[in-house]
Amino acid sequence: KAGVTQTPRYLIKTRGQQVTLSCSPISGHRSVSWYQQTPGQGLQFLFEYFSETQRNKGNFPGRFSGRQFSNSRSEMNVSTLELGDSALYLCASSSHSGGSWYEQYFGPGTRLTVT
Amino acid sequence: GESVGLHLPTLSVQEGDNSIINCAYSNSASDYFIWYKQESGKGPQFIIDIRSNMDKRQGQRVTVLLNKTVKHLSLQIAATQPGDSAVFFCAESYGNNRLAFGKGNQVVVIP
Numbered sequence: 470k471a472g473v474t475q476t477p478r479y480l481i482k483t484r485g486q487q488v489t490l491s492c493s494p495i496s497g498h499r500s501v502s503w504y505q506q507t508p509g510q511g512l513q514f515l516f517e518y519f520s521e522t523q524r525n526k527g528n529f530p531g532r533f534s535g536r537q538f539s540n541s542r543s544e545m546n547v548s549t550l551e552l553g554d555s556a557l558y559l560c561a562s563s564s565h566s567g568g569s570w571y572e573q574y575f576g577p578g579t580r581l582t583v584t
Numbered sequence: 585g586e587s588v589g590l591h592l593p594t595l596s597v598q599e600g601d602n603s604i605i606n607c608a609y610s611n612s613a614s615d616y617f618i619w620y621k622q623e624s625g626k627g628p629q630f631i632i633d634i635r636s637n638m639d640k641r642q643g644q645r646v647t648v649l650l651n652k653t654v655k656h657l658s659l660q661i662a663a664t665q666p667g668d669s670a671v672f673f674c675a676e677s678y679g680n681n682r683l684a685f686g687k688g689n690q691v692v693v694i695p
Binding site for chain 1: 618620625626627628629630633673675682683684685686687688
């Protein structure tokens with residue numbers, strides 16, 4: 470079974486621009502979560518989507534948004550990029566449908582650099 | 585490869601020795617705990633998990649210990665191998681598929 474894939478793997482943007490990152494979950498997984506990883510803050514939860522609905526949201530500004538499609542693929546968008554948005558953005562999928570936690574499988578991440 | 589983190593606590597271990605990585609978690613309501621391993625250029629990889637109704641769980645060469653009284657989690661790796669060199673994160677789940685990660689510990693295995 471193929472793992473979680475993320476595209477692109479590397480991205481360079483300038484301040485003020487916007488960016489869209491893509492994640493394809495493991496086949497059959499309906500939950501997709503996004504995380505931001507930086508040296509200073511570590512791994513921080515952005516949001517989770519399940520069946521095209523945002524089910525959980527972390528403490529990030531509204532510039533960070535996402536969506537999920539009917540095939541469970543997900544995108545996240547960051548508008549008006551700031552230097553501090555430079556990070557590794559990780560996507561994780563799980564078969565979680567509710568209740569107890571289920572194992573999350575992570576993709577390799579998209580390295581975003583904002584200049 | 586990717587730089588996972590800077591200024592992480594680092595544990596240097598001789599190959600073949602046992603490793604112990606510690607983690608303090610924050611939320612007493614957390615009911616599920618996971619250890620992840622992250623190698624350079626890769627996303628976190630699941631190692632082992634434990635529910636809050638347990639205090640110990642063993643896997644292949646790994647053992648996780650949970651002390652809810654002091655909100656402490658540890659990962660023991662037996663017979664550490666060069667392939668164990670990575671950053672190790674603990675994570676806690678406090679409901680609904682949401683994880684909060686610790687800062688991470690860098691493990692360096694000395695051949």
